[in-house]
Amino acid sequence: MGRDAGGMGDARPAKRGGMLALAGLSAALVAAWMTAFELARVLEYQPHASLWFPPVAVTVAALMVLGWRGVPAIAISSVLATLVGFERGVGTALDAAVAQYAVIFAVQQLGVWGGLAWVLRRASRHGPPATSLPRAVTFFILGGAFASLLSACIGSAGLLATGAIDVPTMIEQAIPWAIGDYAGLLALGPLAIAGVLRLADWLRVAPEPGVPRMSEMIAPAGSASAYAAKLSLLLGFTLAVMLAAAALPQQPAVVFALFVVVVVQLWIVHTHGTLHTLAAIAAFSLLIAIATPLLGLGTQALALQFAMISLAANSYFGLAVPGLYADNTRLRRALVRDPVTGALSRAGFLEQVRNDLRLAAPRNHAAALIIADMDNLKAINDELGHAAGDAALRAFVGRCRRCLQPGQLIGRLGGDEFALYLPHTTSKTAQALVEKLRQALAHPREGDELPFPLSASFGIADCAPDDLDLDRLLERADAEMYADKRQRRASTPGRA
DSSP states (O other), X not given: OHHHHHHHHHHHXXXXXXXXXXXXXXXXXXXXXXXXXXHGGGGEEETTEESOOTHHHHHHHHHHHHGGGGHHHHHHHHHHHHHHHXXXXXXXXXXXHHHHHHHHHHHHIIIIIHHHHHHHHHXXXXXXXXXXXXXXXXXXXXXXXXXXXXXXXXXXXXXXHTTSSOHHHHHHHHHHHHHHHHHHHHHHHHHHHHHHHHHHHHTTOOOOTTOOOGGGSOOOOOOHHHHHHHHHHHHHHHHHHHHHXXXXXXXXXXXXXXXXXXXXXXXXXXXXXXHHHHHHHHHHHHHHHHHHHHTTOGGGHHHHHHHHHHHHHHHHHHHXXXXXXXXXXXXXXXXXXXXXXXXXXXXXXHHHHHHHHHHHGGGTOOEEEEEEEESSHHHHHHHHOHHHHHHHHHHHHHHHHTTOOTTOEEEEEETTEEEEEEETOOHHHHHHHHHHHHHHHHSOOTTOSOOSOOOEEEEEEEOOTTOOOHHHHHHHHHHHHHHHHHHHHHHSTTOO
């Protein structure tokens, strides 16, 4: 009883410390959310709508990393933002209508963006980050667009219900509202997730499962100086285009030159890490948001936000490409490589040999095919276990490979049967190789996984220029192998 009480007493400080850490993280999230809310004013479209609304990035990050534990911070932020927005926009202090909209806005933030966070966590759980990233990117871009539109509809309807706006205003601001949410999400969402995750780790607050970490992503190793040069080029060109658009207001198409920076951004994506890419997107978005009102480009704000959305979306799909490459490489290796021995699989071996024979036919190149049947695999499995049998198979392939030249192939046809393909090889050379293989199998080297000798029966088939049918070659080599097996059994009385 005393020990139990002592154990409970020890647990209470730890629990209290965890609650304090979560409270600290929640306070930091509220501060970040309200800071982002103030930043949104630089592209305010109407008193209750902005063409660049980064608070949604904080909402998604908080709910993705913390799950339901992030609800209090987002709810408090939503209420505070409602009070500040109404006081600043229409001079209305807290009353029943403002309180009603505060509830609607909090529900909108938690429901819409919490739903997107849940979907993203689910999408990131299947497989390693390198291979689950393409799925998560697709959900992020398409799901984010749907969530932004839904958020605009709910928010505008809430303002209409509380009498803050009329129907024409609601219709007029719905699309800019959606664009602002989407721009804020794409510009800062992944970077905010990384930041909240880092802060949670520092405070020892356990994140929800399924949150991808930047350290687990595939990251090309570009130098810091090269990254600085590319980022300077991206931001410098962006500012130059915006200055040109401000100097030529009668030529609104000038801003479309901004889409050229997508090429520079993709250069960054494919030569630097994920975090560098996210920082470049955020810097590009922040520059557009700040420079637009300073240069008097309010009429071009929508086009500029479309450029930002295009750059961000292309960047995220660009980040997913290495994951697709890794996944395709893994699948390709699983198809053409035997998982136990590392030799070519039956399908991989036959495909490569057929391709080589088609190329060799017009040139009358000689080639040879060898079938090798390993001895005593069943006895090894029965006496020492299947792990020892797998080790024997790997040792067999390893010793054979030491005898092969570049371009010569070894594949596992199945069980204890292997095939070797020798391009530009005569039957005499193939026979000499078989003797070399017998010696290599019988004499393990120091450091071999299997310390005892191995042996096999071999059969050779010449690949004559007028007979390059692979199936017939396999049959002939197989027949020769069985003849070798019978001869070896006859010469070794008592052999099983």
